[in-house]
Structure formats: C-alpha cells, structure tokens
Amino acid sequence: MDFSYSPRLAQLRESAVDLTRRIAVYEDECEADNGLSPQSRAALRRTVLASGLQAMNAPVEWGGAGLSWIEQVTVEEQLGTLTNGLWAAVWRPTAAALIASTPEQRERYLIPENRGERFGARAVTEPDAGSDPRRIATVAERSPDGYRITGEKWFVTLGDLADYLIVLAVVQPDGAPTMFLVDKDAPGVRLVDTPHYTHNFAYEHPHFAFDGVEVGHDAVLGAVGDGLALVQATFFEERVLVAAHAVGAAERALRLASDWARERVQGGKPIIKHQLIQAMLADSATDIAVNRMLVYRTAWEIDRGGDPKTLNAKVAMAKVSATEAAGRVVDRAVQIFGGRGYMRNNPVERLYRDVRVDRIWMGTSEVQRLMIANEIDKRGLPGLLHFPTASGPGGAAEPSGTNDTDKTNETLVEGAVR
Ligand SMILES: Cc1cc2nc3c(=O)[nH]c(=O)nc-3n(C[C@H](O)[C@H](O)[C@H](O)COP(=O)(O)OP(=O)(O)OC[C@H]3O[C@@H](n4cnc5c(N)ncnc54)[C@H](O)[C@@H]3O)c2cc1C
Known part of the structure; x- marks a missing residue:
C-alpha cells in the first residue's frame, strides 16, 4: 500500500x-x-x-x-x-451526456460544453418525485416528428446558466423513462420560479415547466427506456464529487477554527488551551482524516474497476459519511468562533449553510443508507469492508441468504452505475 x-x-x-x-x-x-x-x-x-x-x-x-x-x-x-x-x-x-450521447449530440452539446460555450443542467426532480424518480409525471408523447414533452421539473441546478436541459420523462404509451436533451429556448419551456435556498449559491436552482415541448427523435439520450439507468450513472458520479467537496469544506472550517482558537483569549488563555475546545478540534481532525481516506480509497477502487453494484454502495458510504462528518465539523467550527461564527462575512458561517444540502441532494442520507444495507443484504459485507487484493476484487462474497428486499428500494438503489 x-x-x-x-x-x-x-x-x-x-x-x-x-x-x-x-x-x-x-x-x-x-x-x-x-x-x-x-x-x-x-x-x-x-x-x-x-x-x-x-x-x-x-x-x-x-x-x-x-x-x-x-x-x-x-x-x-x-x-x-x-x-x-x-x-x-x-x-x-453530466455523466448521462458523457455516456450516452451520439456523435451528433456530442458535436452539438457535449464538445461545446467541454469548451465552456454551452452548459447543460439535469432536470429529474418533480413536485411528486424526489428520492423515487420512478414517480415522475412528466410525459413524452410520441408525435409525428419525435416527442411532445409535458410536465414540471424542480430544483434544476445551473438552470439559469444552462442553455440546454437533460430532462427525464416517461415515453407514452410505452411507459418508458427516458432522458431528453431539450434546448432551454425551445417553445414551451417556461421558467416557473427561482426560489431562494439556505445557501447563497453561485448559480440558481429554478423550477421549469414543459408545455408540450416538441423535440425530435435525435433528442433522446441513450435509448428509450434508459432514463433511470442514466440518472443512476449521473448520481454515482455526483456523489463521489460531493463527498470530496465535503472533505475540503470540513478542512477549511477546521483550519479557520483552529487558527482562531490559538488567537482568541478567554478565561486567561487562548481558547485552544481549554479542554472542551480541544475536544472539538480533535473530533474534527479525526472526522476529516477518516473521511479523506474513505473518499480517496473509493475513487481508487472506481479507477481499478469492480462489481458496479458494490461500487455503487461504496460511493453511498463515502457520500453519507463525508457529508455528515462535514456537517459536524463545520458546526463545531461555528461554535469555536462563538458569535463571530454566526456572521455571514465568516467563511465558516457560509460553509455551515453550504454543506447542509449535501445530505439532501444527489440522494439523501437515508437513501444512501438503503443502498448500503441493500449491498449487505444481497452480496454480504466483504465487498464493502475489505481491501481488494492486487489479483482481483475483494474477498469472496458471503452467501446472500434470503433476498426479500422490497422492490421499491431495489430499483431505487441499484441500476447501472457507470
Ligand atoms: C439546492 C438543491 C439543488 C438540487 N438540484 C437538483 C438538480 O439539479 N436536478 C434535479 O433533478 N434535482 C435536484 N435537486 C433535488 C434533490 O435531488 C432532491 O431534493 C432529493 O433527491 C430529495 O428529494 P425530495 O426533496 O423530493 O425529498 P423526498 O424524496 O420527498 O424525501 C423526503 C424525506 O423522506 C426521506 N425518504 C424518501 N424516501 C425514503 C425511503 N424509501 N426510505 C426512507 N426515507 C425516505 C428522505 O430521505 C427525506 O428525508 C436539488 C435539491 C436541492 C435542495
């Protein structure tokens, strides 16, 4: 090693x-x-x-x-x-575009995006479909020249910057969840609302409506019916990133808090000399060290390859662990700053608001736990817990025993990941 x-x-x-x-x-x-x-x-x-x-x-x-x-x-x-x-x-x-675009779609969307000339945004969530995207109500009805998309999408991150949207809709009458590349200026794409959120983010997360938006056959990303697998692939990638962000955010907060603890004198000595402050600093350093290891190890294993379902569960572990740890670390940092930690000109205060959403978007902490438990149920613990050996994947899976995981969770937590 x-x-x-x-x-x-x-x-x-x-x-x-x-x-x-x-x-x-x-x-x-x-x-x-x-x-x-x-x-x-x-x-x-x-x-x-x-x-x-x-x-x-x-x-x-x-x-x-x-x-x-x-x-x-x-x-x-x-x-x-x-x-x-x-x-x-x-x-x-988005991973979906990377994996599934045709050469023509690549020329039109992906390559200009890579050059920073066009931007896309992912539009999956709806008022009645969040953790469970199979509940989406947006439909794509077949029309003579392609499809007519009708529905509403919420929380579209980068929706203000984007000039195209990757929209999950159910192709009718087939009932097949499918992703579509939709130009934001296409007739019928309507900005419904630009809500304010806890964080003051660099871009917006608007809501959009699609009022019978006409798209051609060439707007389908991947094949009709591939939509949920492409959503999973996108989440897989975004979860790794959010876990990595969480480690960085936590370290910045701890760095600022420990500098302040050295400088701030109360009770006749720098507060870093008070044991209750020391405990917070020690717990935060431990949280960061543990999660940095986990996130890097997970990335290393993805590069190395392995069972996609087990990797999916490992990524869930990294996401839930690193984001929850970041929440704890940043919260302690605010505490160490005292009143100054509650002021918006303090980066620690902003991180406090920023990291909260990491436990919600790209799959909530609860959904990540379902994915981890599903892996334990189906393939056992070794894939999750053991180091792989140089010659192959981690230890042989334990017998999976009876597999009575309910079908709802099964679809939610599995599926193609890459
Ligand atoms: C700032 C922000 C940006 C976002 N950006 C995007 C974006 O760009 N594109 C996009 O499509 N979406 C985006 N989202 C949506 C995000 O992915 C969803 O909010 C998230 O998936 C949760 O869905 P929900 O809000 O509908 O909550 P719900 O799914 O309604 O969940 C509510 C609660 O129930 C729990 N829960 C749900 N199902 C289960 C279950 N089976 N077992 C146990 N507990 C469960 C959840 O964990 C949560 O605690 C964004 C959200 C936010 C806040």
Whole structure:
C-alpha cells in the first residue's frame, strides 16, 4: 500500500489549489448578491479554461481534462473549500451526456460544453418525485416528428446558466423513462420560479415547466427506456464529487477554527488551551482524516474497476459519511468562533449553510443508507469492508441468504452505475 501523492497527483493538487485561490475572490460577491454578475461569470470561465481543469470527467479528445477518479477527487477536494458553491464554476458535463450521447449530440452539446460555450443542467426532480424518480409525471408523447414533452421539473441546478436541459420523462404509451436533451429556448419551456435556498449559491436552482415541448427523435439520450439507468450513472458520479467537496469544506472550517482558537483569549488563555475546545478540534481532525481516506480509497477502487453494484454502495458510504462528518465539523467550527461564527462575512458561517444540502441532494442520507444495507443484504459485507487484493476484487462474497428486499428500494438503489 502506498498512501503518498504521486508526482502527477501532487502537481494536480497544486494546480487545484491555485485555481481555488483564484475563484475564492468571488466568494464575497456571491454571498452579497446571491450569485455572480455576467462579468464575473465570464472572467471565471476564462480562469477555469486557463487552468485546464474544465470538464475533468470528459476525454481529452472531446475537449475535457480526461482525469481518472483519483485525480478528480484530488482536484475536487480543493474546490470543496470554496464557499457559496463556487466549485460549480469548474464545469463538467453530466455523466448521462458523457455516456450516452451520439456523435451528433456530442458535436452539438457535449464538445461545446467541454469548451465552456454551452452548459447543460439535469432536470429529474418533480413536485411528486424526489428520492423515487420512478414517480415522475412528466410525459413524452410520441408525435409525428419525435416527442411532445409535458410536465414540471424542480430544483434544476445551473438552470439559469444552462442553455440546454437533460430532462427525464416517461415515453407514452410505452411507459418508458427516458432522458431528453431539450434546448432551454425551445417553445414551451417556461421558467416557473427561482426560489431562494439556505445557501447563497453561485448559480440558481429554478423550477421549469414543459408545455408540450416538441423535440425530435435525435433528442433522446441513450435509448428509450434508459432514463433511470442514466440518472443512476449521473448520481454515482455526483456523489463521489460531493463527498470530496465535503472533505475540503470540513478542512477549511477546521483550519479557520483552529487558527482562531490559538488567537482568541478567554478565561486567561487562548481558547485552544481549554479542554472542551480541544475536544472539538480533535473530533474534527479525526472526522476529516477518516473521511479523506474513505473518499480517496473509493475513487481508487472506481479507477481499478469492480462489481458496479458494490461500487455503487461504496460511493453511498463515502457520500453519507463525508457529508455528515462535514456537517459536524463545520458546526463545531461555528461554535469555536462563538458569535463571530454566526456572521455571514465568516467563511465558516457560509460553509455551515453550504454543506447542509449535501445530505439532501444527489440522494439523501437515508437513501444512501438503503443502498448500503441493500449491498449487505444481497452480496454480504466483504465487498464493502475489505481491501481488494492486487489479483482481483475483494474477498469472496458471503452467501446472500434470503433476498426479500422490497422492490421499491431495489430499483431505487441499484441500476447501472457507470
Ligand atoms: C439546492 C438543491 C439543488 C438540487 N438540484 C437538483 C438538480 O439539479 N436536478 C434535479 O433533478 N434535482 C435536484 N435537486 C433535488 C434533490 O435531488 C432532491 O431534493 C432529493 O433527491 C430529495 O428529494 P425530495 O426533496 O423530493 O425529498 P423526498 O424524496 O420527498 O424525501 C423526503 C424525506 O423522506 C426521506 N425518504 C424518501 N424516501 C425514503 C425511503 N424509501 N426510505 C426512507 N426515507 C425516505 C428522505 O430521505 C427525506 O428525508 C436539488 C435539491 C436541492 C435542495
């Protein structure tokens, strides 16, 4: 085993630190204005392009950075130190588009996106379909030239920036969940609302309605009926990233809190000398160290390959563990700052609001636990707990025993992951 950074990873990490420093100058603007001006967006785009870290998940020949998972996690951890969701400024195409686009769709959407000329946003959630996307009511009725899409989508992150949406709809009369590439300026795409959220994020999460939007056959991403598998593939990727962000956010909060604890004198000594403060610092350092190991190990295993279902459960473990730990660490950091920790000009206060959503989006903590339990039920513990050996996957799976997992959860937690 070797837990050191290779020269390549160390260099990537340095590039990510540098890029993060350049993006951090927009934090105050983002907090004050709940977003970025068009000028700032344009400047950020140039900064990201100059770093070469745009579209990290896309192959180099398609204009991406072509990074492995361990490399992406190394970069994303740094980006996670940014407040106000500014990590989102380092754009990447959705996994669904990456996996399933045809050469024509690639030319039209993916390659321009990788160059930062077009942006997409994922539109899956609906008023009555969140954790369970099979409940979606958006339909795509077959029409002479393709499909007519009708429905409503909520919480579309980057929906303000995007010029196309990846929309999950049920093809009728087949009843087949399918993803569609829909241009945002297509007739019938309507912005319904731009709600405010707990965080002041770099971009918006608007709600959209689709009033009989006509799209061609060439708008189908993958095949008719592939929609849920593509949603799973997208979540798989996003969960790894959010886990990496959580580690970075937690470390920034702890760094600021420990510096403050050294500086702040109360009760006749710096507060870092008070044992109750020490306990909070020690617990936070432990939370970060444990989760950094888990997130990097998970990324390393994805690069290495393995049973996709077990990897899916491992990613769930990393997501639930790292995001819940970040919540604890940032909460302690606020406490260590006292009243100053509750002020919005303090990055710790902003991280406190920022990291809360990580336990909700891309699959809630409860859904992640269902996925982990499902893996234990079906394939046993070794795949989750043991290190793989160099010659093959982790120890042989235990007999799975009776498999009475209810079908609802089964569909929710499994499916294609890559
Ligand atoms: C800021 C933000 C940005 C988002 N961005 C996007 C986006 O870009 N695209 C998109 O499509 N969606 C997006 N979402 C939606 C997000 O993915 C959903 O909010 C999330 O999946 C949860 O769905 P829900 O809110 O409907 O909650 P629900 O599914 O209604 O869940 C409510 C509660 O019930 C629990 N629960 C649900 N099912 C079970 C179960 N089977 N067992 C036990 N507990 C259960 C949940 O864990 C939760 O605690 C975003 C959400 C937010 C807040």
